[in-house]
Amino acid sequence: MGRIYVVGTADTKGEELAFLADAVARAGGAVARVDIGMRGATVPVDIAASEVAAHHPKGASAVLGIDDRGAAVAGMGAAFANFIRSRDDVAGVIGIGGGGGTSIITAGMRALPLGLPKLMISTLASGDTAPYVDVSDIIMMPSVTDMAGLNRLSRVVLHNAAQAIAGMAAKPAPATAGKPALGLTMFGVTTPCVTAIVERLRADYDCMVFHATGTGGRSMEKLADSGLLAGVLDITTTEVCDLLFGGVLPATEDRFGAIARTKLPYVGSVGALDMVNFWAPPTIPERYRGRLFYEHNPNVTLMRTTAEECRRIGEWIGGRLARCDGPVRFLIPEKGVSALDIEGGAFFDAEADQALFDAIERTIKPTRNRTVTRLPLHINDPAFATAAAEAFLDIANT
Numbered sequence: 001m002g003r004i005y006v007v008g009t010a011d012t013k014g015e016e017l018a019f020l021a022d023a024v025a026r027a028g029g030a031v032a033r034v035d036i037g038m039r040g041a042t043v044p045v046d047i048a049a050s051e052v053a054a055h056h057p058k059g060a061s062a063v064l065g066i067d068d069r070g071a072a073v074a075g076m077g078a079a080f081a082n083f084i085r086s087r088d089d090v091a092g093v094i095g096i097g098g099g100g101g102t103s104i105i106t107a108g109m110r111a112l113p114l115g116l117p118k119l120m121i122s123t124l125a126s127g128d129t130a131p132y133v134d135v136s137d138i139i140m141m142p143s144v145t146d147m148a149g150l151n152r153l154s155r156v157v158l159h160n161a162a163q164a165i166a167g168m169a170a171k172p173a174p175a176t177a178g179k180p181a182l183g184l185t186m187f188g189v190t191t192p193c194v195t196a197i198v199e200r201l202r203a204d205y206d207c208m209v210f211h212a213t214g215t216g217g218r219s220m221e222k223l224a225d226s227g228l229l230a231g232v233l234d235i236t237t238t239e240v241c242d243l244l245f246g247g248v249l250p251a252t253e254d255r256f257g258a259i260a261r262t263k264l265p266y267v268g269s270v271g272a273l274d275m276v277n278f279w280a281p282p283t284i285p286e287r288y289r290g291r292l293f294y295e296h297n298p299n300v301t302l303m304r305t306t307a308e309e310c311r312r313i314g315e316w317i318g319g320r321l322a323r324c325d326g327p328v329r330f331l332i333p334e335k336g337v338s339a340l341d342i343e344g345g346a347f348f349d350a351e352a353d354q355a356l357f358d359a360i361e362r363t364i365k366p367t368r369n370r371t372v373t374r375l376p377l378h379i380n381d382p383a384f385a386t387a388a389a390e391a392f393l394d395i396a397n398t
Helices: 014-026 049-053 069-086 099-110 152-170 188-201 215-225 239-245 257-262 307-321 350-363 382-396
Strands: 003-008 031-035 090-097 118-122 139-142 181-186 206-211 231-234 266-268 275-278 293-297 300-304 328-333 370-375
Touching (some): 003 014, 003 099, 003 152, 014 031, 031 049, 049 069, 069 099, 090 099, 090 152, 099 118, 118 152, 139 152, 181 215, 188 382, 231 382, 239 275, 266 382, 307 350, 370 382
Parallel strands (some): 003 090, 090 118, 181 231, 231 266, 266 328
Antiparallel strands (some): 275 300
């Protein structure tokens, strides 16, 4: 039976940590008390801070006994992520913390697979939780009062949290029977293509479409890393544009990393690589004044990528996909990569597109298992969607 890891700084939050662990145990959970404090624990723990800190790539000395609190917190976060990822008995994780504790514990929670129960009781839970949750499924629960000793309200909050994590760990969601899941990326300007692919594949697959807004691509790859996808149709890789050129919906440097790590069947394309996303016109960086823009709506402005930018984008994507040893099929729609990049459209630029296509072909390093195919079609042509679906079925069934 797995254990519920109850995590906190046992030097400054020892009383709360002990109360929470006891409450989880009373609710029926097998408990592992974990200290992530920088000084000595004030209550008994099962796993000492020194043991956690030893999981830092540079050892415990990179975490404990240093004067820079910010560096110590960051180091313990990295160590805790490695520590919790190394355990094979985690039924759930519950943490308590203020600013530092929340940062450390959620760094570890984000390293765990989606679906594993994760509950963070935090003084920061009623504010902007995006830096702590990111694309994971962490539940953030406000502590309401600060954690400076137990009181009548904090006892209730901690009790309720203990009941929640114990219930989730005791009764995990049943394994979903039926169709395997696919991840697909879509933007408004590639909607016809992705919609048609979903219609073609939905009889045999549970199609999960992600809006390519930075978090969308990361969410899809998190699912891939968690073993929850059977394949990916990455039609809309536009987040790379924002990463490379300062847009507001960027990928991270790890884009396509999950494809390399998991070796999942992968069909990719160049959807919306003709644009960088910014907010309203006054927010556009001064260095881009005078460029070709399209007002998508009053709050979103699109900038057409140039031939040189497209070359860089193509090289970046090709270089990442060249690291993938699983089955990769990359399809290039020669007549345009978005609803705006079509003959007569606002972003039609055959020269820029050609630079993009050539760069991808040059850097992806085709093999028998990794191919690039040009099609004399627009990305939103029904025939392109059919080709993408058929390419996926071909590699999924081999």
